[in-house]
Amino acid sequence: MADLVAAWLPALPAALVAVAWCVLPGLLVTLSLGLRGVLAWGVAPATSVATIAVAAVVASVAGVPWSPVVALAPAVALALLLAAARWGLARLRRRHDAPAAPPPAGDGTAVTLAALAGLTVAALVGAFTVVDGMSLPTALSQTYDAVFHYSAVARIVAEGDASSLTLGTLTSPGAGAAFYPAAWHDLVSLVVLSAGASIPVASNAAAGVVAAVVWPLGCTALVRVVAGPSWAAVAAAPVLATGFIAFPWSLLSFGVLWPNLVGMSLVPAVLAVVVAAVGREAVGALTRTRAVVLLPVLLAGLALGHPSTVFSLAVIAAFPVAWSLVRWLGRMLRAGRWVTAVPVGLVAVVLVTVAVDWLLTSPVFDDVRSFDWAAFETPLGAVRETALGATNSKGPARVVSVVVLVGLIAALWRPGYRWLVPAHLASATLYVLAASSESSLTAAVTAFWYNDSYRLAAMIPVTGVPLAVVGLLAVGAVLARVPGLSRIGAGGLTALAAVAVLVGTGGMYARTHAAFVDDAYLAVPAGRSELVDPAERAFYDRVAAIVPPDAVVAQNPWTGSALLWALTGREVLFPHLTGNWTADQDLIGRHLDEVVDDPATCAVVARSDVRYLLVGNADFWPGDARSREYPGLASPDPRSGFELLASDRFGNALYRVPDCGPAATDG
Known part of the structure; x- marks a missing residue:
């Protein structure tokens, strides 16, 4: 292990630069919007990726060469615009003697320190997995897709055009424009340009940061929205986020699906903003207004990360949105406001029906429907894989699976958590269909993920992480009733349960995950290479x-x-x-x-x-x-x-x- 650490030390500047690009531009925006604490940091990477990817498109249209300054400009501009808007609204209130807006709510010292502790553990687990799996920071992903991704970054660096609207011309050079989601390539190119790293080192550093920093941060933001300001919940969330093979580790190796990796890593944070937007009360400083302002920016980032992740978000977010709508309709009906409630309910049903029908039948999606990955499991076997956290025939993650199961049961008893249950089952069902069925229905509903079981399995941890946290909270609450343990408190017992999971899984299955990552970076003897020896x-x-x-x-x-x-x-x-x-x-x-x-x-x-x-x-x-x-x-x-x-x-x-x-x- 000491040799591995020594080998990776030269790549540390590239990793730190990748962290900076993933977090700091977005943090400027979230702080200027008024977010504080866990939510400001947790939503920052999704905001960073969005502003960077949009900057690339705008710069290309304007004929401005790609550079770190160009990449940072939209985040700075948006931050200044939001700060000016908040300042203007404050002056307007004072002029009309309106009550001043309350200061942005933070999370308190306990919640902040707990989140920091959990994120530190997650970063260490993730770093170990990446280092052990890739072996060397210069290792190449010996995969078909990696060739395109490496060459795309090379062209961005050489030609100064990082736009998603033109990146596809790499393999269609005769076309004037060809879309390919470029957020991943934009990020890697910035690491190359800022840190002077080689493209393989920058790619590996960025992949490691997305898996070990961006994903845990987003999951922590989602848990903060769902579970409230619980220090035990935000401490457990990032650690549990590293324990699912389906994401991020599968997409770090299979394909290699780097654009999907960065896109899916942002889904929990965007989902957190969606839940806040449809919620009845503000979540800390994330008011409904702030969520609505931020959401279009984040959706742009998802689309430019990988469009399939927008569909992933839509499937999962449909449940909290529907849950919120049903509760609102119930309140309207109980208040006797049938004239308002009934038309709104009917319009919602019609809109959803028309949208689903269009998505499943429109010729616009014929290209993605043409993809077919052969089924490799029986339906019962695919259900078993999902339940055991062993998607795509990987080894079972029994400890984490039990915690998720406890969370599924516990969530049914808490209104604020209930939407997680059908959302989780919906993701699991899509995976089961892709893994075990060749029917026309499967082809239609899984087309937006190329009928690929790996991409669909990656959705499961988005709800799996908060459910696992709910499960640990339930365990902590039960243990707190045991005589002699009540003095520790439910929060402390939840934290101890999280430590037990960490230890019982051997560091969230880090070695198992590293062995899978190694498959894509396997070095072979000279003369017998699969790609480059x-x-x-x-x-x-x-x-x-x-x-x-x-x-x-x-x-x-x-x-x-x-x-x-x-x-x-x-x-x-x-x-x-x-x-x-x-x-x-x-x-x-x-x-x-x-x-x-x-x-x-x-x-x-x-x-x-x-x-x-x-x-x-x-x-x-x-x-x-x-x-x-x-x-x-x-x-x-x-x-x-x-x-x-x-x-x-x-x-x-x-x-x-x-x-x-x-x-x-x-x-």
Whole structure:
């Protein structure tokens, strides 16, 4: 373990910078809005991501290059606007002799210190999981999706455009615009630009911070809204948040689904704001007005994190919203205000019915409906996995599952908690459908998550964490009735129960979770890589020393060379394994070896600024036929005019593309 700590110390600045970008811009906004205490900090990351992602879109439209200053500007502007609005309202009240608004309510010393203690433990558990799972801060995620994410950050850094409206052109270069949610890539690029970290180190640091800081903070905010200013609840919440394999650890490895990781990590905080917006009373300083003001900003952040997380929020938030509406209608009916209550109830039913029908049948979502992940469990088996916290056939988390079950039962007896029960069951049902059914109904209702059981399983901890807290609170309340324990108090006993869970799970199953994270970062011997092995990585450093920064390197991306851009800053012709490539790219991929003899190929090569050819072994998913779609980028014939500049014994080689003469100026 000491060796791991020593290996990760150089990455500490990148991690701290990632924490700063995730928390501080949003904290400026939440404090200016009037939030204080746990809620100000808990909602800050969702606000940070929103302002950063929106800044990227606005900067791209305005033609302003992406930079840390540009990224920070909207948060500062919004904070100043909110502060000015609050100051103006205060002056208006004084002018009309209206009662002054009460000062923003904090949480008190006990609640604040308890939350800090819980967040510290959660950060330590999360840091251990990340360090043990990734092994090295420079480790690469050896996965298909990671290629796109690494290359996307490389392009943002190189070209200064971080907009979600244009990021998709990385794999559709012929399109003028192509949407891809860029919040994750914006965040990583800021770590690169601010800390001087490499793209792999910045990616790993950001992923670790999202899992160990952003997610626990959001869960703490949600528990603060649901359970009130209970010091035991806010201490337990962040610790329990690290104990679910379904999130964040599955999305830290599977895919790798980094955009979903950052989007889902924000859902608890946004859900907390939704609950406050529809609640009858203010939650600390989070009044209904403040919640309504903040909510559009947070929804923008979710959409630019990953649109599927908006649907995740909608499914879960439907229950507190419906619960609030039903209570309001009940009060109206009891007061005899039928003329108001009945039309409102009917309109709500019609709107929901129309919205659900449109979502399930509209051709707008045909693309996502076309995805299909084969069922891998029986319905009963999927239910069992959900109950045991063992989604996607992972090992059971029995201790945490029991605590959640206790919370489900206890929540039924408290009106403020009841909505958690159907919300939790709804998320679990979606997972069960995706994992065990191939029906048309399953395809329709799970389409917004690509019918992917991993994305759907990630929803379960959003309600699982507060239910686990409710379960511990119930245990504390019961123990407080035992003679001899009542002196400790329900809060103290709840905290002791949380410590027992921490110890009984071996640190919230940290080693089990680390072993799963390790699957995506597995280092293999040189020459047998699934994507990039140590020999290829060393050879790419040699390539960077030879190729000038303004040249483009042609390569078969299935050799792992798509990552040359992210690893060295040298642009490649094919930055991902697949894409809607331009006609010029297709021609070069198929005929670069004919550049000397074919004037058309020569002209295309010249205007593409392709001056080098990088070859290697296409050993990533070796059975995939798509790796053979680049026949012109294999090792060239010695008589073809290509000049060998560097090579190694593992089959990696760099060539200079020959000058094909006057044809280079044609076309």
